[in-house]
Amino acid sequence: xxxxxxxxxxxxxxxxxxxxxxxxxxxxxxxxxxxxxxxxxxxxxxxxxxxxxxxxxxxxxxxxxxxxxxxxxxxxxxxxxxxxxxxxxxxxxxxxxxxxxxxxxxxxxxxx
Amino acid sequence: xxxxxxxxxxxxxxxxxxxxxxxxxxxxxxxxxxxxxxxxxxxxxxxxxxxxxxxxxxxxxxxxxxxxxxxxxxxxxxxxxxxxxxxxxxxxxxxxxxxxxxxxxxxxxxxxx
Numbered sequence: 254x255x256x257x258x259x260x261x262x263x264x265x266x267x268x269x270x271x272x273x274x275x276x277x278x279x280x281x282x283x284x285x286x287x288x289x290x291x292x293x294x295x296x297x298x299x300x301x302x303x304x305x306x307x308x309x310x311x312x313x314x315x316x317x318x319x320x321x322x323x324x325x326x327x328x329x330x331x332x333x334x335x336x337x338x339x340x341x342x343x344x345x346x347x348x349x350x351x352x353x354x355x356x357x358x359x360x361x362x363x364x365x
Numbered sequence: 366x367x368x369x370x371x372x373x374x375x376x377x378x379x380x381x382x383x384x385x386x387x388x389x390x391x392x393x394x395x396x397x398x399x400x401x402x403x404x405x406x407x408x409x410x411x412x413x414x415x416x417x418x419x420x421x422x423x424x425x426x427x428x429x430x431x432x433x434x435x436x437x438x439x440x441x442x443x444x445x446x447x448x449x450x451x452x453x454x455x456x457x458x459x460x461x462x463x464x465x466x467x468x469x470x471x472x473x474x475x476x477x478x
Contacts, residue, residue, distance in 0.1 A: 257408075286466075295454065295470035296409075311465070343408055352458075353399060354466055356408035 256280065257357035259344050265363045266334050274329040274360050276344030283349040285327040286311075287319060289340040290359075296343065302327055303349060334364045367392040371455045371469035378445055378476050386440040386472045388429075388455035396459030398422075398431050398438040403452045403471070412440075412453070445476045 260275045278285065287299040288311075298311030302321040316338060318330045327346075331338055341361050345354040372387040390398065397416045401409040413422030418433035427442045440453060455469040 293470065296468040298465060301465065345409075352397075353411045353414055355411065356401075358408045 257344055257346055257355060259342075259357040259360050261360060262358070263361040263363075265365065266331075268335055268364055269333050272331045272334055272362070274331075274342055274344075274362070276327045276329070276357060277325050278327075278344075278346040278355075278357075279325065280346060280355070281324060282346035282355075283324070284347045285321065286345040286347075286354065287317070287327070287329045288343045288345065289313065289338075290343060291340050299329065299342075334362075336364045338362065339364045367396070367457060367459075367467050369455050369457050369467050369469040371453075372472050373470075374452075375473040375475060378474070380447055380476055380478050381444045382476075384440070384442040384445045384449075384474065386453055386455075386474070388438045388440065388469060390436050390438065390455075390457050392436075392457055392459060394459050395433075396457040398429070399456040399458070399466075400427070400429055400438070400440050401454040401456060401468075403454065405451070409454060445474070447476045447478055450474055450476050 257278045283304045286301045288296040297313045300319040302308045305324045341359050343359045344357040347354040368391045370389050399414045400412040402412045403409045413424040415422040415431035421430045429438050429440045452471045452473045454471045458466045
């Protein structure tokens with residue numbers, strides 16, 4: 254693989270269920286990010302990690318959690334999904350600092 | 366706080382027309398500026414970037430110049446193609462933003478033959 258992969262591609266989920274979106278990069282980038290994309294709102298940062306072992310909150314962190322056990326993986330967990338979390342989720346990575354971010358193909362999540 | 370404001374769409378152009386998508390920013394310090402493109406059903410791809418004032422980023426016929434005096438980074442292309450149909454996002458990042466990215470809301474471009 255080359256770049257960033259995300260899984261699943263899409264998912265329909267019942268409200269109240271727990272869900273983990275997976276993200277893996279093979280570029281050895283230090284920093285990783287999770288965004289949600291909603292029509293008319295652009296991309297909003299959920300959580301980020303500047304390096305393995307550290308995480309931080311973005312603009313819209315409520316209802317989401319992340320972990321960064323190693324450089325390559327950055328899973329996003331919805332502990333108890335709600336319909337307002339219906340969105341397209343993008344994972345991204347960068348070498349850090351103000352350098353360009355590289356995006357995965359996205360996960361389309363629908364919470365009913 | 367830091368932010369990016371870009372021209373609202375949607376924009377519809379005929380093939381070979383000129384394109385300008387306006388982007389202005391608010392930031393403390395000297396951020397880096399980016400344009401990303403999102404084709405239907407795909408993630409965002411870096412289109413071009415500029416890291417300091419007066420830098421010009423260019424790629425695939427698109428250009429944007431970092432104008433500190435007008436806090437702008439407008440995207441331009443002299444002759445658009447149908448394959449340029451996509452959503453374009455302006456973004457900024459810098460040490461004063463904690464190196465986080467701030468994206469505009471996106472501008473949808475449709476090019477018709």
